[in-house]
Amino acid sequence: xxxxKEKQLRRRSEIIEAVIPLIGSVPFEQLSVNEICSAAGxxxxxFYHYFEKKSDLLVGLLALIDEYLEENxxxxxxxxxxxxxxxxxxxxWAIYVENHSLERSKLISSVEPSxxxxxxxxxxxxxxxxxxFGQGQREGLITDSYSPHELTELYLLALxxxxxxxxxxxxxxxxxxxxxxxxxxxxxxxxx
Amino acid sequence: xxxxKEKQLRRRSEIIEAVIPLIGSVPFEQLSVNEICSAAGxxxxxFYHYFEKKSDLLVGLLALIDEYLEENxxxxxxxxxxxxxxxxxxxxWAIYVENHSLERSKLISSVEPSxxxxxxxxxxxxxxxxxxFGQGQREGLITDSYSPHELTELYLLALxxxxxxxxxxxxxxxxxxxxxxxxxxxxxxxxx
Amino acid sequence: xxxxKEKQLRRRSEIIEAVIPLIGSVPFEQLSVNEICSAAGxxxxxFYHYFEKKSDLLVGLLALIDEYLEENxxxxxxxxxxxxxxxxxxxxWAIYVENHSLERSKLISSVEPSxxxxxxxxxxxxxxxxxxFGQGQREGLITDSYSPHELTELYLLALxxxxxxxxxxxxxxxxxxxxxxxxxxxxxxxxx
Amino acid sequence: xxxxKEKQLRRRSEIIEAVIPLIGSVPFEQLSVNEICSAAGxxxxxFYHYFEKKSDLLVGLLALIDEYLEENxxxxxxxxxxxxxxxxxxxxWAIYVENHSLERSKLISSVEPSxxxxxxxxxxxxxxxxxxFGQGQREGLITDSYSPHELTELYLLALxxxxxxxxxxxxxxxxxxxxxxxxxxxxxxxxx
DNA sequence: GATGAATGAGTGTTCATTCAT
DNA sequence: CATGAATGAACACTCATTCAT
Numbered sequence: 016x017x018x019x020k021e022k023q024l025r026r027r028s029e030i031i032e033a034v035i036p037l038i039g040s041v042p043f044e045q046l047s048v049n050e051i052c053s054a055a056g057x058x059x060x061x062f063y064h065y066f067e068k069k070s071d072l073l074v075g076l077l078a079l080i081d082e083y084l085e086e087n088x089x090x091x092x093x094x095x096x097x098x099x100x101x102x103x104x105x106x107x108w109a110i111y112v113e114n115h116s117l118e119r120s121k122l123i124s125s126v127e128p129s130x131x132x133x134x135x136x137x138x139x140x141x142x143x144x145x146x147x148f149g150q151g152q153r154e155g156l157i158t159d160s161y162s163p164h165e166l167t168e169l170y171l172l173a174l175x176x177x178x179x180x181x182x183x184x185x186x187x188x189x190x191x192x193x194x195x196x197x198x199x200x201x202x203x204x205x206x207x
Numbered sequence: 208x209x210x211x212k213e214k215q216l217r218r219r220s221e222i223i224e225a226v227i228p229l230i231g232s233v234p235f236e237q238l239s240v241n242e243i244c245s246a247a248g249x250x251x252x253x254f255y256h257y258f259e260k261k262s263d264l265l266v267g268l269l270a271l272i273d274e275y276l277e278e279n280x281x282x283x284x285x286x287x288x289x290x291x292x293x294x295x296x297x298x299x300w301a302i303y304v305e306n307h308s309l310e311r312s313k314l315i316s317s318v319e320p321s322x323x324x325x326x327x328x329x330x331x332x333x334x335x336x337x338x339x340f341g342q343g344q345r346e347g348l349i350t351d352s353y354s355p356h357e358l359t360e361l362y363l364l365a366l367x368x369x370x371x372x373x374x375x376x377x378x379x380x381x382x383x384x385x386x387x388x389x390x391x392x393x394x395x396x397x398x399x
Numbered sequence: 400x401x402x403x404k405e406k407q408l409r410r411r412s413e414i415i416e417a418v419i420p421l422i423g424s425v426p427f428e429q430l431s432v433n434e435i436c437s438a439a440g441x442x443x444x445x446f447y448h449y450f451e452k453k454s455d456l457l458v459g460l461l462a463l464i465d466e467y468l469e470e471n472x473x474x475x476x477x478x479x480x481x482x483x484x485x486x487x488x489x490x491x492w493a494i495y496v497e498n499h500s501l502e503r504s505k506l507i508s509s510v511e512p513s514x515x516x517x518x519x520x521x522x523x524x525x526x527x528x529x530x531x532f533g534q535g536q537r538e539g540l541i542t543d544s545y546s547p548h549e550l551t552e553l554y555l556l557a558l559x560x561x562x563x564x565x566x567x568x569x570x571x572x573x574x575x576x577x578x579x580x581x582x583x584x585x586x587x588x589x590x591x
Numbered sequence: 592x593x594x595x596k597e598k599q600l601r602r603r604s605e606i607i608e609a610v611i612p613l614i615g616s617v618p619f620e621q622l623s624v625n626e627i628c629s630a631a632g633x634x635x636x637x638f639y640h641y642f643e644k645k646s647d648l649l650v651g652l653l654a655l656i657d658e659y660l661e662e663n664x665x666x667x668x669x670x671x672x673x674x675x676x677x678x679x680x681x682x683x684w685a686i687y688v689e690n691h692s693l694e695r696s697k698l699i700s701s702v703e704p705s706x707x708x709x710x711x712x713x714x715x716x717x718x719x720x721x722x723x724f725g726q727g728q729r730e731g732l733i734t735d736s737y738s739p740h741e742l743t744e745l746y747l748l749a750l751x752x753x754x755x756x757x758x759x760x761x762x763x764x765x766x767x768x769x770x771x772x773x774x775x776x777x778x779x780x781x782x783x
Numbered sequence: 784g785a786t787g788a789a790t791g792a793g794t795g796t797t798c799a800t801t802c803a804t
Numbered sequence: 805c806a807t808g809a810a811t812g813a814a815c816a817c818t819c820a821t822t823c824a825t
């Protein structure tokens with residue numbers, strides 16, 4: 016990639032990062048480009064120099080989540096027992112959501128599925144989890160009333176459910192704790 | 208209640224009902240008051256005669272859900288075994304969501320919690336479910352690692368999670384089936 | 400037509416009329432809706448209450464021209480000798496252009512032909528003129544090297560050419576005189 | 592002229608030439624400087640190095656027309672009979688308009704007269720034509736009801752009228768043929 | 784000379800809300 | 805009670821132009 020393009024991308028990321036705190040307080044759609052720009056300390060023109068449409072910012076935001084999972088979560092969970100790994104993944108998710116401001120988590124749970132796909136998030140996530148569930152079934156630890164794929168779907172559904180609920184409650188409770196409590200039930204529900 | 212007030216309320220309900228089909232196809236926020244009014248066959252002025260703000264319409268919409276639960280669900284589930292009742296409640300929820308148009312279910316799962324409270328939904332729901340969980344614990348069927356209140360919360364969280372996911376997927380899968388599958392896991396997770 | 404609709408249309412016309420003086424000084428496309436509205440003494444919202452798009456104003460403007468021709472020109476030229484009638488029509492055209500402000504004439508000569516058709520202008524005009532040329536040929540006064548239709552086209556081409564030129568020169572010369580001079584040549588060119 | 596200036600001018604012309612194809616498809620005003628620059632393969636900065644304002648490009652474009660007439664048309668028409676030369680000039684004009692893309696011809700006929708003057712187009716053209724008309728009158732071939740200057744004006748008015756009409760019709764008809772037909776009438780109108 | 788990031792006033796358009804009739 | 809004309813701030817987005825590198 017050329018130096019120029021690289022610089023462009025870096026600037027893009029800078030803007031995205033600068034915008035995140037703002038995203039924390041107001042739903043993305045209710046955020047005007049003007050507000051975004053003053054928050055990021057750039058002009059409207061500059062914004063549109065780096066993003067074609069307002070919604071492109073959102074895609075960029077999602078890409079960051081992907082990056083995070085890719086860099087910080089997956090490597091640490093490559094090995095170990097199945098149930099602790101599933102518990103840990105859920106915890107990492109909760110931590111991420113908690114750390115990266117409320118509204119970013121609203122984003123995670125509010126983006127149209129099609130967009131989610133575009134950002135590649137689903138796939139990397141799904142493949143990773145299917146692997147774990149498959150292993151669990153092979154080791155006789157997890158019910159095989161469901162396929163690894165279906166388990167993955169239901170697991171993500173639980174994760175997203177909590178994320179959504181938490182952000183809908185404007186982060187008024189401890190999401191890590193709630194996630195742990197919920198996962199206890201859920202994992203018990205699939206264990207043999 | 209005075210005759211006048213009654214008539215007011217009736218007219219309000221008429222407007223709400225007239226608007227529901229429209230809500231089915233477009234997200235509430237993207238619906239202009241003008242559109243709402245032509246759909247309902249009333250003038251903008253009339254709308255503002257019956258509703259103070261556009262968002263009041265939404266509150267009214269939610270109240271209808273409450274009414275539905277009150278009239279059709281609770282009575283049928285007053286008695287019986289605990290787990291089947293919890294399963295049945297979840298099914299009723301799914302059926303309601305499925306029947307009452309996609310977008311209305313989006314509403315259910317998208318309204319700010321504060322509004323939800325206003326509509327009283329939570330309370331009636333919560334009281335009803337806490338009763339069931341309490342009974343289950345007394346009968347030694349359900350774990351007592353959690354209070355009835357917490358179980359209710361986690362249960363509703365699961366319900367809402369599925370509702371949200373389904374509407375986010377634009378109703379592309381069978382919500383009743385998914386709900387059943389998910390509840391199997393969840394109820395197994397809290398059973399002794 | 401209902402009283403309501405009538406009133407709507409009247410108001411529309413009022414706005415159009417109020418805007419004409421402004422149109423006189425700046426090309427339509429370079430005129431912002433804001434400017435139009437302050438000129439007409441209405442709010443932007445009102446403008447969009449009466450016109451769906453900015454360009455609808457233009458269509459309305461053209462309709463007025465049509466009306467004018469229909470009401471003032473055609474009736475006076477229903478009968479008489481061919482060449483004087485053609486001369487008179489050109490004069491009326493020039494007078495209209497002159498009286499109705501410079502920019503309105505710019506409009507006449509700047510509208511996309513498709514729009515012109517929409518407004519029906521072409522048709523009524525063309526039918527009227529074809530009749531005259533046909534009569535002239537039957538009376539042996541006009542060359543029949545061209546069909547009435549082609550003569551009409553070339554005649555209108557001449558008219559529009561002058562209109563355009565005059566408005567492009569910002570009305571700096573006497574258009575009636577120029578029209579007369581030009582028509583002398585043109586009509587001599589088609590006479591036998 | 593200094594070497595530097597010369598190089599500047601050459602670069603200017605290169606840019607203009609590079610832009611012409613683009614001008615062919617979109618009206619000049621709807622063309623952003625950015626688009627122009629990517630089409631020309633230069634940076635915005637460079638553009639503003641060679642042109643003070645966007646509209647200067649247009650002036651340059653017009654100058655090219657002048658050059659063309661100067662180099663290709665006038666020399667070929669220096670001598671010969673008056674009427675054929677007038678016919679030929681009109682044909683050359685039509686051919687030029689036809690060849691040099693629709694939009695360029697729109698330019699020719701849409702530029703503010705003041706700009707036209709600036710480019711000097713009028714003068715060279717006018718002098719040339721006045722000469723021909725004068726000769727025609729002296730030879731007793733052309734009416735002397737009009738001065739050579741007025742004849743020139745009316746002649747150019749005809750030319751421009753057709754050009755404008757053709758480009759307004761987006762080049763949907765054969766301009767050379769139309770020009771010939773029209774000139775037949777017009778020249779017959781001034782002949783003795 | 785050349786670059787392209789940065790600017791910000793400006794665009795057409797929408798829409799919740801008010802209020803005179 | 806009902807109407808719909810009127811409002812104007814707000815919106816996403818554009819673009820000619822400047823200027824530091």
